[in-house]
Amino acid sequence: MLMSPALIASAAAKLIARPPGDDDRVATIRAAVSADAGEMLTVQRAAWVSEAQLHGTTELPPLTQTLAELHEELKTRHALVAVDGHRIVGIVRAFRDDDVWRIGRLGVVPDRQGAGIGSRLLAAIEGAAPPDVRAFALFTGPRSARNVTLYERAGYRRVPSGDGLIHLRKERRSGQARAG
Secondary structure, eight states: OOOOHHHHHHHHHHHSOOOTTOTTOOOEEEEOOGGGHHHHHHHHHHHTHHHHHHHTOSOOHHHHOOHHHHHHHHHHSEEEEEEETTEEEEEEEEEEETTEEEEEEEEEOGGGTTSSHHHHHHHHHHHTSOTTOOEEEEEEOTTOHHHHHHHHHTTOEEEOOSSSSEEEEEEOOTTOOOOO
16 A cells, blocks of 8 residues: 555654654764664654655655665664664665665755754765775765765765766865764
8 A cells, every 4th residue: 555645754753753852862873773673663763754745756765765675784784873861853874885885865854954953864874984095986866966066965976877866976085084
């Protein structure tokens, strides 16, 4: 059964509603653990509702991924979460592909978007890359101007692609230290 973007948005809003007094808190970024998978999937789905609406489809991999698939992915990906109290408010994953650190599934719950959590997660996942990685790469949807702005502000530049998505890349600066 295909769910409409409006139905997904309504369900996601109920699942991730912000606790009272949560506005000014700063999220802590930490490595994800297997026990986080269920909440990560909820955050992922909530964060991609706006992408579904922009692109006119709910058939986006972040929205169709199952919990079992996420558990498998966590075995081979480096994953970070942004946590506010006991609540996961942001996610990101990456993996090595030769000398490139491929970043994906960077998402922040809707009520915390625009608060710098995505930028912090992006910097943290870059910092988690192995020291000999030479570049960072990611992609986003063709109508995702807000995402592109975030990535370009972080130093990413568009690179040609023939798949209809916007691919971006950033060379690792010489001497850029590995965080951690």
